[in-house]
Amino acid sequence: MITINEEMCQGCGLCVEICPRKILALDESKINDRGHTPIVMTDENACTGCSLCAVMCPDCVIEIE
Amino acid sequence: MPLKFKKPDSLTDIAMHYCPGCTHGIIHRLVANAIDTLGIEGKTVGIASVGCSVFAYNYFTCDMQQASHGRAPAVATGVKRSLPDRIVFTYQGDGDLAAIGTAEIVHAAARGENITVIFVNNAIYGMTGGQMAPTTLNGQVTLTSPYGRRQQEGHPVRMSEMLSTLDGARYIERVSVHNPAHIIKAGKSIIKAFEMQLRGEGFSMIEVLSTCPTNLKMSPVKALKWVENNMIPFYPLGIIKDGSVKV
Numbered sequence: 001m002i003t004i005n006e007e008m009c010q011g012c013g014l015c016v017e018i019c020p021r022k023i024l025a026l027d028e029s030k031i032n033d034r035g036h037t038p039i040v041m042t043d044e045n046a047c048t049g050c051s052l053c054a055v056m057c058p059d060c061v062i063e064i065e
Numbered sequence: 066m067p068l069k070f071k072k073p074d075s076l077t078d079i080a081m082h083y084c085p086g087c088t089h090g091i092i093h094r095l096v097a098n099a100i101d102t103l104g105i106e107g108k109t110v111g112i113a114s115v116g117c118s119v120f121a122y123n124y125f126t127c128d129m130q131q132a133s134h135g136r137a138p139a140v141a142t143g144v145k146r147s148l149p150d151r152i153v154f155t156y157q158g159d160g161d162l163a164a165i166g167t168a169e170i171v172h173a174a175a176r177g178e179n180i181t182v183i184f185v186n187n188a189i190y191g192m193t194g195g196q197m198a199p200t201t202l203n204g205q206v207t208l209t210s211p212y213g214r215r216q217q218e219g220h221p222v223r224m225s226e227m228l229s230t231l232d233g234a235r236y237i238e239r240v241s242v243h244n245p246a247h248i249i250k251a252g253k254s255i256i257k258a259f260e261m262q263l264r265g266e267g268f269s270m271i272e273v274l275s276t277c278p279t280n281l282k283m284s285p286v287k288a289l290k291w292v293e294n295n296m297i298p299f300y301p302l303g304i305i306k307d308g309s310v311k312v
Contacts (some may be wrong), residue, residue: 004174012086013280013284049236051070055245058074058090059081 002047002054003063006030013021015053020044024053041047073097075106075126079099088275089117092185095242095252096156099259100127101235107125109152110144112137114166116158117192118185133191135166138173141180152262154181159200160190163224166232167199170228173216176269177233181258182270183270184224188296200224202299207280221299229306236261237306241297243274243289261309269288274300 009032015057016024016039027040039061053064075097085221100106102118106127113121116133122129133302134141137155145153162170162184173180177223189207190196199222219267236258240251251273258269276288276297283291 008080010085014086014285014289015284022069036085049069052245054070055248058083058092058094060076060090060094062070063068063072064066064070 001044001049001065002041004039004041004063005061005063006038007032007034008059009036009061010034010059011037011039012058013039014058015039018052018056020050020052022050023047044051073101076234077124077126079123081124083117084277084279086276086278087117087191088187088273088289089185091242091248092183092273092275093121094252095248095255096183097125099256100125100254102256103259103263105152105259105263108150109154112141112144112153112155113142114155114157114161115192116161116190118156118158118269119192121156135161135164136167137161137166137259138169138178138180138182141182142176142178145180149179150226152181152259154183154259155184156183158191158298159184159186159188159198159224160193163199163222168252169230171222174228174231174234177235177267178266179241179262179265180269181255181262182268183255184270184272184298186224186259186272186300187275188221189277189280190305191277194212194276195282202295205295223300224303225250225270225300228270233268234270234306235267235308236304237272238270238304239274239300240301241273241274241292241302243297245294247251257309264310266309272300274302
């Protein structure tokens with residue numbers, strides 16, 4: 001189960017690239033208060049909780065439980 | 066259920082000012098994680114440098130001091146000698162450590178000061194807009210080397226190898242943060258460097274190969290590939306000097 005803190009996200013896309021299941025994407029329909037396009041989880045059931053996205057994130061956007 | 070991965074307690078909730086995809090955020094997290102792991106938040110003093118990491122004092126919850134350009138190892142020396150029970154680390158970029166602060170880092174290492182240096186090497190001046198740094202690779206195009214770095218501009222400086230020749234330096238390692246495996250490895254190296262300081266073993270430096278997507282004019286993903294393909298062949302990863310007491 002991952003929690004995405006959208007307001008901290010800068011939309012760099014490092015997590016999108018590293019996700020082995022390819023279930024993270026930039027949500028082009030949103031702009032957060034910092035002016036960036038935040039990431040979105042496209043398929044929660046496919047997530048294995050490997051935490052590679054969180055390890056890669058420079059802004060500590062992702063929490064995993 | 067306990068969190069499997071969460072933001073380290075030693076990082077504040079302030080949104081970092083770094084550009085999207087800048088690896089400073091990752092390295093800040095690794096340092097904060099080391100402080101959390103060793104439980105030394107209350108007695109750690111960080112010395113921020115000049116460069117993009119100048120605002121590091123906003124992001125760590127431990128005591129921080131900002132030093133003038135390149136002088137972080139000198140300030141760290143003063144803090145460590147007056148408060149020997151504190152854990153002192155400096156956080157410096159390549160413009161700060163390898164250019165204007167060369168004298169300070171060389172002599173801090175030569176004296177074997179019991180401090181930990183986190184050296185972030187991204188082969189370019191980030192904050193000032195992408196000028197050539199001492200660590201800029203041969204042939205690399207920057208704002209001030211538009212034809213690529215040529216011989217007349219000198220060759221890149223391998224600071225870790227240079228400092229490893231000094232007897233005072235006890236532990237020097239070069240790590241990278243271009244993929245999760247290397248990030249985890251870098252985190253372990255930073256913890257080891259802090260542990261050495263806790264045991265009073267002397268000067269330790271961790272050089273972290275980093276990116277500056279904005280000034281390399283690449284996407285964050287491409288910039289990490291660039292580190293892997295161009296920087297690592299010139300700056301080989303691994304332990305360069307290990308004089309730590311085996312425990």
